[in-house]
Amino acid sequence: MLKNYTRQLFAQLSRHLPRRLVQRDPLPDARHLASGPIPESLGQHCLNVAAMDDQEIWRAFDSHPEGLNEGEVAAKILKHGDNQIPAQKPSPWWVHLWTCYRNPFNLLLTVLGIVSYSTEDLFAAGVIALMVGISTLLNFIQEARSTKAADALKAMVSNTATVLRVVNEQGESRWLELPIDQLVPGDIIRLSAGDMIPADLRILQARDLFVAQASLTGESLPVEKVARSRDPLQQNPLECDTLCFMGTNVVSGSAQAIVFATGGRTWFGQLAGRVSEQESEPNAFQKGISRVSMLLIRFMLVMAPVVLLINGYTKGDWWEAALFALSVAVGLTPEMLPMIVTSTLARGAVKLSKQKVIVKHLDAIQNFGAMDILCTDKTGTLTQDKIVLENHTDVSGKVCERVLHAAWLNSHYQTGLKNLLDTAVLEGVELDAARGLAERWQKVDEIPFDFERRRMSVVVKEDDAAHQLICKGALQEILNVSTQVRYNGDIVPLDDTMLRRIRRVTDTLNRQGLRVVAVATKYLPAREGDYQRADESDLILEGYIAFLDPPKETTAPALKALKASGITVKILTGDSELVAAKVCHEVGLDAGEVVIGSQIEAMCDDELAALAKRTTLFARLAPLHKERIVTLLKREGHVVGFMGDGINDAPALARGGYRHLGRRRGGYRPRGGGYHSAGEEPDGAGGGGNRRPPHLRQHAQVHQNDRQLQLRQRFQRAGGQRLPAVSADAAAAPVDSEPAVRCLPSGDPV
Template sequence: MADGLADRGLARDVVPDPLEPLPLLRRELHTGPAGLSSREAARRLAVYGPNEVRPAAKTGVLQELLRQLAHPLALLLWAAAALAFIAGIDVLGWAIVAVVLVNAAFALVQERQAEKAVETLARYLPAQARVIRDGQERHVPARDLVPGDLIVLEEGDRIAADARLTEGGIEADLSMLTGESTPVERLAGPGLKAVPVLQEPNLVFSGTSATEGQARAIVFATGDHTQLGRIAALSQRTRREPSPLEKQVKKVAWLIAAVAVAMSAVFLVTGVAVGLPLTDSMMFAIGLLVANVPEGLLPTITLALAVGVRVLARQGAVIKRLSAVETLGSTNVICTDKTGTLTRNEMRLNALWTPEHGTEPGPGSTALVRAAALCTTAAREPDGPWHGDPTEIALVDGAAQRAVPADPADRDAHRRACFRFDPRLRLMSVVQAADRGRLRVITKGAPEAVLPLLAGGEPTRRAQDAADTLAGAGMRVLAVAERDLPDGAGVPSGRQQAERDLHLLGLVGLYDPPRPEVAAAVERCHRAGLTVHIVTGDNGATAAAVARSVGIGVPHLRVIAQSEAIDDHELDHLLRLPGTEIVFARSSPETKLKVADALRAHGQIVAMTGDGVNDAPALHRAHIGVAMGRSGTDVAREASTMILTDDNFATIVTAIESGRRVYDNVRKFIVYIFAHLTPEVVPFLVFALSGGTVPLPLT
C-alpha cells in the first residue's frame, strides 16, 4: 500500500511544499475540488497514521521505582544497611532498608499523582472536522484527516491539521503558536516565501481556530508533520537536567560518605593502637560508619517536598516533580508570557473616540457603541455566555456596560442584510432597519480600511492620528461608520453599493486588561529580589503597555521590538544591565530557547511560563517550566515542570515563596544532622582513646 502511494508521488515522511502553485500542490497530493474518495482516505490513513501528535513515552513504574532506589543518598543508605548486617546490627539494617523502600514508594506515588493530574487536562485538537469526501461535506473524526483532504472552515471552528486555503478567507487565532492575541488574516492566494511559515497569509495550522469568515483548505500535513508536531518533537528531545536540590543532595551524599569512611578508618587505626582487639575495633568502625549515615535525611527531604507539592496544589499549581519545589525556591528570574498570564486573555472595550468630543464622553459615544454592537454576529443561548469572535464579544459586552445592551434576537430581527467580515477588505457591514422604515448601513473595520470610504469633508486625518494614539497604548482599534439610505431605498445588492459615502461615528479601542492581582505579585517579586522579563510573540507596543501597567520594568524597561534579530552578544549585554527588565517582543520558539540558555549561562535559576506549543522547547530548557492548565496545550503541559490550574502569574509568585519555605526547612534539617553527629561520635572516640576505660554511655 505504501509503495502504491509512493508511485503516485506520495511518501509517508515527505511533506509537500504548501507554497507551490495550487494546481501543482493538488497534483502532488492527488486531490481536487471534490476532495478525496472515502477509499483513498482510508488507504492514506493506514500509511500516514492518525492525525495526532504522539506524546513522549511515559516512564514505566518499575523504571521509575528503580530510579528512586538508585538515588545517590539511597545508595549510601544501602551501603549503611549492608554494613549494619555485617556488624551484626540486624535491627538497624532492616530499619534502614525500610526507610529506603518507604521513601522510594512515597516519592513514586507523589510524582505519579502529579502525572495523573496532567493527563486529565483537556486535549487541544477538535474531536470532529468538516471535510469534503466523495464530493460531499461530512463530519469525520479529526484524527482521521489525511494529506489531500479538503476541509471546510467557518467562524468558531478549531483547525485540525496544517492546511492551505484554496478559496475564501478567515481570521485565525494563532496565539497558541505565535503568542500573539490579535487574530490574523488568512486568505486564499499565492504565498510569500520570504516570510516565516507561521506568517504565510494562505496557511492555517493544527490546533488554532477560525474566529471570522469562511474558507476551504487542502490538508498538506497531519500528526507529527504539523507545526504542532515539529515543536512537540523539539521539546521532547531536550534533556531535563538535575535540579539544584538534586545536585546538592548528591554532593552532600558523597561528602557524608567520605567523612564517615575517613572517621571509621581513623577509629580502626586508633583502636588497634591503644590495644583494642582487631575484631572489636572493626565492629566499632562499622558502627561508627552506620551512625554517620543520616538515614533520616532522604525521607525528611521527600516529606518536606511532598508537603510543598500538596500546599501548591491547593493554591493552583500542580508540580510534576518533587525536586521542582526546591528549584522554585532558588528561582531568581521569571520569563513570563503576556497573553493569558499577565492579562485575562479577554478583549475589553477600553476607549472611545468621536469626531465631536475626542475621548471625552458625549452624545456621540452612545451612538458609536450602539452601532458597533449592532454590526456583529456574536450570539448566545438564553441567559448564557456570548460566543463568537472575541472582538465582537468585547463590543457587545462593552455596549451592555455602557447601558446600551444589544439583544441578539432584536438585532437579527431588524437586520436586512449582512456582509460578513472579509479579511481582504478588513471590513464588515450590516443593513439594519432604522426609524420610520428607513434602512441604515453600519460598517466596522480597520481604520485604514474604513476611513477611505468616508464622504468628503469627514475628519480622516484627525481620526488616523487618534487611531495611532490608541494603538500606541496597546489597543486594537476599529473604526465604525454608518450611512442612512434614502426613503424608499431597497437593500444594497452588494457591499460596494453599501460601503460608500459613510459618516464616521468614531473609533473603539479594545484591550486585553491585566489581571488585577498581577501588579501586587510583581511588587512581591521585586521585594524578593526576582527579575521579571516578558517573552511574547505579541507586538512591542502592546507588551510594553501591559508591562508598565503591572509594574514590570521599574526602574528601567527595555523593549526589543524584533527579538528574533537579536544576537548572543547583544543579548548577554542586555541581561547584564543592573535593574533592567526586558520585553522580548515578536519572539519565536528559537528566541525563547536563546533567552533561557543565556540566563542559564549567567548562573540564573530560570522559571519560564507559556501556554502555546511554541513555548514547549523553552519550558523544557528552563529550570522550571510553567504551563497554563486552562488555556495551555497538551504539548506545553508535557514539557513543563509546573502547571497553573488558574493560568495566573500571581500563583507563580506564591509557588516561589512556598519553595523558599521548603528550602529553608530542608537546610535546617541538614544543619541539624551535621550538628547531632558530633555528640554521637565523641563518646566513641573517648571510649577508643581510653582503651575502654571510659565506657560507652549508650550501646
Template structure:
C-alpha cells in the same frame, strides 16, 4: 521550504500538484516516502525500568543498606521506616517521569482525525493520517487543521492559533498574499497549521508538511529530545548524601577500632559502630523533604498555584528570572477602553476589564453622558456589535473581546446594549473583513434606515465627509481631518487599539452605497490592561532580586508600553522575533543579559532565549499556555502553565499550573519555595549539629578512657526520635519575615552554606561538651556507669530538643517569634519528653534501653545544662546578624 513566501501557482509547482489535487496512486506512493501524517514517538523506556531507575541514587542506596543493617540488628521498626521512605521517594520520581510522557500523548490527541481531501478532482473524507504533501484539503468553520498547508482559497477565513503562536485574537487569513522567508509563524496569514482550528469562514489549502515535519511535530520532537532536569535541591542532596555516607563509614570504622583497642568485645563494637553509622545518616531526610514539599503544595493551592512535580516547589525558591507571557498573565486578557475622542475633547475612562464600573472624565470633570455626540458613539458601538456582557461568578463577555470592550463602555455610561438591540431592529449587516477593516450594520429607527459602522480609526475617517459636533453635523475639513489623524497617532503611540465610529442615514439599503460619505462621530482607544496586582508583584520581584522578563507573541510597541507601565522595562533594549532571528549566539547571549522585553516571538525563539538565560547560570521560570510553549516549559528550570487558558499539552509539560493565570501567583509560589528550602536547611543544621554533638561526646569519653556513654539501642532511639518527629515538625515552619527581601541563592550555593556549616560546628561542639560535662560530673560524684549513661542520654535528648526549638530560625532571635506558632514542633517535643520519662521510669523499658531511675537533683541537672545551649545559639545568631550588616 518556506511556502508562505511562494505564490499559489509556485506552491502547486513545487509540490507537483494541481487544483484537482493529487492522483490517488501518487498519494499512496508518497506515504512510503513522506510517512504517515502523525507525530512519531521515540522508543519508550519500559515502566519497570523507569521504576528501578528511581533507586539508582546514592542517598537512596545508603538508606537501603541502612535498612538491611537495622533489620540484621533486630530493629525491625527502623528497617521498615527506611524501606517505606525509600519506596515513597522512588514512586514519586516514577510518577514525575510518567507525567512527561503524557505531554506527547496530549499532542497526538490534538491532531485532526478526519480530513476532506480533493483527489482526482473529487472530494473524499479520509483519515487525516493518510494526508501527504501536495494534497488539497477543504476547510470549513469548526474544523481542526490536519497538517501545515498553504492556503489557495479563503473566504472570511479566521483561525484560532493561540495554541501555536500565543496570539489570543482570531487571525484573518488571506490566500493571495506572500510573505518574506524569515516572517514569524504568527504573521504568515497565507498559511494554516496543524492543530489550530477554524472559528469562521471557509477555504481550501495545499498540504505542504505532514507529521513530524509540521510545526506541531517539531514541538513534539523538541519535547522528546529535552532531557529531564535535576532541580538544585536534588543536586544538593545527591552531593550531601555522598559526603554523609563517606563520613558515616569513616566514623563507624574509626570508633569501632578505637573501642576494640580499648578492650571492648569485637561483636559488641561492630554492632555499636553500625548503630553509630546509621545514626549519622539522615534517614528522615527524604521524608522531611517530601512532607515539606507536600505541605508547600497544599499552601500553594490556596495561592492559586497547583504543583504537578514536588521538587519544583523548592526550585522556585532559587528562581532569579521569571519569563512571562503578557496576555492573561501580566494583563487581564480583557480589552478595556482607556480613552475616547468626541467633538474635540479627549475623555479618559477608568476601570479595568469587563467590570462595568468606572468614570468618564474630561479635564478632570465628569463627562455629561447625555452629550449627543457621546450618546451616538455608544449607540453605534452597541448596535454594530455581536458581543454580550453577562454576570456569572464574575462579569464575562461572550463574543469578540474588542466588541466586548464597547459593550462595557456603554454599561459604564448607563446603557444596556442588549436592551437597546431589543428596541432597535437590525435589518442587515456587512461583516468585518481584513480587506475593508470595518463592520457595518443597518437598522430601522422610526421608519428610517441608518447605517452604523465601526472599524480601524484611519479607515473610518477615510470614508467620512462630515463630522458630528454638539452644534450639529458639519463638513469634515482638511484641517480637522489632519488634527484627527494626529490624535489617532497619539493613541496608537500609547499602544491603544483605535476603533472609529461613523453613520449615515440611507434612503434605500438595496440601492445605496452606505459605507461612503459617512458622518464621523469619534473614536476610542482600548488596550488589554495590566492586572491590578501585577504592579505590587513586580516590586516584590525587584526586592527579592528576581528579574521579570516579558516574552510575548504580541507586537513590539504594545509589549513595550505594557512593560513600561508595570515596571518591567525601565531601561535597556526590547527585541522582536525578527531581530532575534538575525542574531548570532553571541549576540543573543548579550541581548538576554539586559533586555526584559521580547515581542513577536516564535516557539523556537522562546526556547533559544530560555536556553541562553540558563546557560548563563540563571534559574529560570517560564510561563506558557499554548502547544508552542511546551518545549520551553520543559526546558526551563520551572515550567508554569496557565490553568484557565492553557492547553493540555502545556499543562502536561509543566511543573506547575496557575489556576488563575496570574503573574502575582508566581511570586507567591517563589516565596513558598524559598521557605521550603530554608526549612530543609534548618532540619539539616538541627540534625547534623546534634549528630556531631553525639559523636563528639563519645569521642571525648573514649579518649579519656571512660566507659561508652551510649548503647546501640539508645543511639537508634535518639536517631529515630530526633530525625523523625522533631525534624518533620521543623519542615512545616512558617515563612520568616523578610524572606522576599533577599536575593535568590546562587546555583553554586549548597544547601549547607558557610553560615549553616559554622552553626553546625559551633552548636555540635557545645552539645558534645555539655553532655560530656554531665557525664564526667556523674562519674566524678560516684554515680555508677548505668546512672552516668542515663544522665548522658537524657542530657543529650534534652539538648537536641532545645536545639530543635532554636533552629526554628537560623537568623532571627527565638524571643521575637511566637512560641506556639509551630504547633507540630511543640507536639513533637512533648511526645519525645513523655517517651523519655517513660523509658527512665518504667522497669520494662529500663531493661530494653539500658537506663535507670533519676532523682530530682538529676532531673534538675539534665534540664539546666541543655538550657545553656539556648543562650549559646542566641549569641551565635546575634553575631551572624552583626556580620551580615
C-alpha cells in the same frame, strides 16, 4: 581525580543502565521543529500535493467530493493507522521504581548497608535498608498515584474535526463531528476560525483563511491560505499557501480541505521521530542533593582511612580498626535524611492535591520554592483579560456617539473571528440603540481583517442611498489610508498640524492605560460586486474607541506577597509600553526604565543579561525576545519561573524552571518544567499561610514555601552534629525537568 571518578561512578549506576533499557524519543517542541532537518522525501511529497489540481487530488487520495463511505474509511485505517502522533510509552513499573530509588543518598546508603551487612552489623544494615525502602516507596507510591490521576485528566480532553462522510447506502453525505484520531487521507475537512488543524491538509476552497504557524515556523503573524497558489514554484513546503499542517490553528476565515497525511506521516509526526533525546538537566533540588552527597563522600574518603591508620598503628588490631573506620563512615551519613526529604515533599504533594494540583514529580515542590525570579505576561495575569469599552471620542478627544455607532456597525456585521474588542463594542451600545442601528443599516459587503493591514472594513447602506465603508483598526494603519479628518463637525485635511494633535490625544489615552482603536469612514456610490482592499483609501478619520483591561483586585496583594517572599517579578508583554507602565503603576509595581523589543534586538547577550537583572518591565516583545530574557536570567544563576498562556509564550515557557500555563488560549504544553497548573480564581494573598506566592492568573493556588518546604531546617537537624549546614537547594541552577504538576478540573483530591 577522585572527585571525577566518584561522579562518573554515580552517573553509571544511576543513569546509564536504565536509559539503555527504556530510551525513547521525546515529542518535539517548536524550536526543534523550526530548526530540524527537512526530510527530502516528505518535503517533495508536500510540494507535489501543493501543485495538484482538483482532479489530481481526488485521484491521488482515492476520494471524491461527496466524502468517504464507511468501507473506504475502514480500508484506509488498516493501511494508514489512526491519526495519532507516536507518543512516549509509559515506563514499566520497575523502571519507575528504579528512578525513585536512584539518587546519590540512596546509593551511598546502600553501599554502606552492604558493607555493614558483610561485617555482621545487622542492626545498622537493617536501619539503613528500612530508611532507603521507606524513602523509595513513598516516592514511588505518590508519583504513581499522581501519574494515574494525570492520565485520567488527559483522557477527559478530546479534540474533534468537522468531516464530510457518506452516511448511508443511498450516498447521502453529512458533516459530522468526529474525533481527530479517526481521520484518514482523503477525508474532506471543514475549517473555521479557532479550529486546530487536525492533520496535513490541502486547501480546496478558502475564504479569507489565515493560519497561525508559529508552532512550526516561529512566524509571529498568521499567514493566508488559498485554494490556488500565488507562488506555484515555491520550494519550501512550510511556505506553500495551499497547505496546512498539523499543529497549527485557524485564526480567521473558513475553508474546506482534504487530508493528505495523518499521524506519523504528517510533517509534525515525521519530525517528531527525528528529534534526538536530550539529557535532562538536573534541577536545583537534585544538584543540592548531589552536592551534599559528594561532601559526605569526601569526608568519608578522608576520615575513614585516617581513622583506620591511626587506630591500626596504635592498637595493632587492624580488623577492629577497620570496623571502627566503617562505623565512622556510617556515622557521617544521616540515615534518616532520604526518608525525611521524601516524606516532607510527599506531604506537600498531598496538600497541593487538595488544591486540585497534581504533583507528578516530588522534586518540583522544592524547585518551586527555590524560585527567585518570576517572569509573567500582562494580559490575563496582572489584568482581568476582560476588555471594557472605556471611551469613544472624536479626533479632539470629546465624547462622540457617531464614532461609537460606526464602530458598532463594523463589529456587528463582520463575520470573522470576533475578539474581545468587538465584544466590548457590541456590549457598549444600549439594546434599543443597537436594534435601531441594525434596522436602519443593511450590510452590503466586508473586507476581512488580516495581519498585514491590521484593520477590517464593512460596507453598509441606508435604504437605497450611497454605500458607506466603515473601517476600524490600529491607529497607524488607519492613518496610512486616511486623507481627511472630521474635526468639530467639519471635514478638514489630515496635515502635519492635525497629525500632531491626534498624537497628543492618543498618547494621553495610552498613558491612562487604554488601548486605542481608530474608526474611519468613506461614502461610495452604490454599486454591484465585491469590495476590495483598494477601496480602503482616502478615508475620513472619525475618532477613536478606547478600551481598558482593568487589573485584578488580587494583583496588588499578590505582588506584595511575592516581594515579601523574596521573589522578583518581571513583566514581559507584547503590549505598548505606555499601557503596560500604567498597569504596573496601578498594581503598585515600580516599572522604572522600560525596555522594548527593538532595543533587545540590538543588544548582545552580556548587555541584555545585565539589563534584565535591573529591569522590571519589557514591552513590545516578540516570542523569541521572551525566551531570550528567560534564558539569560537562568544563565546568571537564577531559578526563573514563567507564567504564560498563549502560543506566543511557548518559547519562554519551554525555558522557564517553573512554568504556569493559563487557560485562555492554552493549546501548547511545553516539554519539561516544574509546575503546570490551572483552576479557578485564586484569593490573592489570603489563606494557607503568608509564605506562598499567590497566583495572579485565574488558577488554583500553589504554595511556594509552606511547611512541606522546610527542607533546609530538616536537613540541618537530620545532619545534627555531623554535617555543616549545607542547603539542599543551595545550587540555584537552571531547571529543565519533565512536566511535574497538573491541575484537576474538579473532584476529590488525589
